[in-house]
Amino acid sequence: MEKRKLLMVATLAMALTSPLFAQGANESKGSSKVAGPVTINYYTWNDASHQAMVDEFNKTHTDVQVDGHILAAADYETKITTLLSGRADIDAFMEKRPTDIFNQYDNGYLEPLNSYIEKSGGSQAVDNYKSTVSIDKDIVALPWRGGAYFTYYNKSVFEKAGIPTPDTYVKNGTWTWEKFEEVSEAIHKADSSLIGSSIYIWGSNGFFMADQAGDKLIDKDGNVGNLNNVLKQLEMRKRLEDSGSMWKLIDMKVTKTHYSKQFYDGKLGMLIIGEWFPGQMATGEKDGLLNGYTYEDFGITRMPCDVSDYRTSNPSTANSITTYSKKKDAAWEFINWMSGPEGAAIAATYGILPADASDKAVSIISENLPKGNSAQYYLEPKVSQSSNFSMYGTRVEAEFSKLQEDYLLGNLTSKQFMDKFTSVCNEIVKTTY
C-alpha cells in the first residue's frame, strides 16, 4: 500500500516536471528535418544590415532559408557562449569579439572551413584577413565585413579653427600620431568649445600604434612582447585629455556617451573609429541628428600612422559554423553568399566596408560616401593588423583598460604603468590553463 502511494507521488512529480524536458526533445527532433528547403538557424546581433542580409538571402534562395535569431548587441558575446555551451540549435553565427574564437575552437564548437573554401575555389575575403580568422592551419570563420580604422573628420570644425583638414597631411605623407596630436590641440586652442579628437573607450583602441607597428603583445607561445607602443599611445592620450583636446575616456564611459553622438553634436574635429561609421553617419543624417553641419562636411581619411608603409588596425567581422550543425552545407551556402559579391552589395548599401568589395559594392559605397577624396582612402587596398589577437587577447584588453584608467586618473606614472602592465601580461599567461 505504502509503495503504491509513493509510486503515485513519483508519477505526479514526473507529470509536473516532464514539460521541462519535453521542449528540448522537440527541438532536437526538429533540427533533423530536411524535407523541402533547408532552414538553418543563424545567430547575430541587432544591426539593420544583418537583418537585411538574412531577408535578401531568403528572398533570392529557394534551397536554403535562414531563420535569423537577433540578439541584443550589448550582451551578445555572453549569450552566444551560453548558447554554444548548451548546444543550442545553432548552425551558423556571427563572431563579435574576434578573440573569442580561441575559446570556441578549444571547446570544439567551430567547424574548420578549409575544405569548404577549397571546394568554392578560394575566398578573397579570407585571403584579406587570414591571420585573424585562423588558428594554426584551420580557418574557423569567414569574414564578411572588412576591418579597418579611419580618421573621420568634420570639415566645419576645421573651418572654424582655421586649420587644414587631415587629408592634407595624408597627401604629403605627414599624417603621423604626432601630427594628430598637434592638430587636435590646434582645434581646441582655436576655440575652447571645440574638441580636437576622440578615441572611444574600448581597450583595443589603446593598441593602435602597436597594431600598426606589427607588435604582438603576447604571442601564441605566451611570450610577452614589446609594450612600448602601448605606453606611447597612452601618454599621448593623457596629454590630449589634460589639455582638453580629446574627450576624456572615463567621462565617456561613465556617461555612456556614444562616439556617434559626439560626432553628431558638431563640436568634435576628428574621430578615430572603424569602417562601420559611414553607415552611422548616414543614419544620423537621415534622422536629422547632425548638429550645425551637413553630410557634405563629413570626411574620411587614413588613420594616423608612424610606420612608413601605411597600416591600419582592426580585424574583420566573420561568421562561423558550429561543428554539431546537421546542416553545415546549407550554413556554408549562406555565409559564403554573405562574404561574396551579393552580400558585399548589401553591406555597401548600409555604408559598410565588405571584406571583399566587389565592383558593384565599390560603386554603391562610393555613391554613399562623402564627396572629395573620402572614397579613395576608404576603398584603397590596405593592411589591417591586430597586436592583441591571441588566446590571451580578451583578458589583456580588460586588464589594460583598468590600468589605462588608473593612468589617466593620474594614479600611475609611466614607469608604474609599464611595470604593472608587463606583470599583468605575465600573470595572464601563467593563469591561462
Place this chain on the structure above:
Amino acid sequence: MAKKKTLSEKGIILSFLLPSFIGFCIFILLPMIMAFVLSFTNYSGGPSYKMIGLKNYIVAFSNSSFIQSLGLTFKYMLITVILQIVLGLLFAILLSKEFSGCSAFRSIYYIPNILSSVAVGLSFMFIFEPSSGLMNQLFMSIGLEPSKWLAGSKDALNVIITVSVWQNFGYYMVLFIGGLQNIPRTLYEASEMDGANFFQKFIHVTIPGLSPILFYGITIAVIRGFQAFDYIYVMTGGQQGGGPAGSTNLIAFDIYINSFTFFRFGYASAESVILMIIILFVTYIQNKGQKRWVSYDIV
C-alpha cells in the same frame, strides 16, 4: 499527544512538498554542487576541460585582483550594513508612533525598495553625472568644488554605497517598525516608573525587544552586501569592466567578468565557492554571537 499521521496523509503532504523540493534540487542544490565540482576544473564553456585540483583556489588567493575584490567587498558590506541598519532603526523609531500622515511617510521611505535596481541605478547615474549632473550643480550652487563621482576611482564605490543604502534602508525600517510595535507598552511604563530616560529605555527595552528582528535584519543585510552586483553592472558598465581602474570590482562582479567575459567558468566557480564559504562563516559567527545579545523571551 499528537495523532499519528496515516499513510494517505503522508502521501498528500509529500505530494504538496515534492514540486518545491524538485525545484529546490534543480535550481539550487544541483547548481551548488555543479559550481563546487566545476571549481576543480578549467571549464571554459565546452566539453574540453579537465580536473586541475586546487589550482583555481591557489590562483585566486595569489591574484592581487581577487584580493582587492575581497577587500572592496568587505568595505562595501560593512558600510552598507551599518548605514542601512542605523538609518532603518532611526526612521523606524521616528515613524513607529502613530501621528497624522505616518503611513504616508512610511510608504515614501519604503517605495525605493520596490523599485527596480536598474531604474534606480540609471536615475542616480544622471544625478551623479560628473560634468553637469544634479549633484554637481548643487555643489557648485553652494560654492563647493564639483566631484568626479562615478568617474573617480576614489568616489565611485561611495556613490554605489549611497544608492544601495537609499534604496534598501526602507526595507529594514518596515521590519523594525513591526518589531517595535510588538514590544509591550508595559515594559516602557515600568522603566519610566523606575526613572529611566529615553536613552536608557532604548538600550534596556527597545534593543532587547527588537533584537530578534535586528538579528534577522543584520544577517540579511550582510548576505546582500556580499552579493552586491546590480548597481555595479548598471552604473559602472558591466561589459566595460566596472568603475574606473577596477574601483568597483566587488567579488560578485569579478565572478561575472571571469565567467562571461573571460569564459573562465572553473576559476569563477572557485571564486563563488570562496564567497559562499565566507558568507556561511560570517553567518555562523553571527548565529553563534546572537546568544549574547538576542532575547527571544522579552515579550
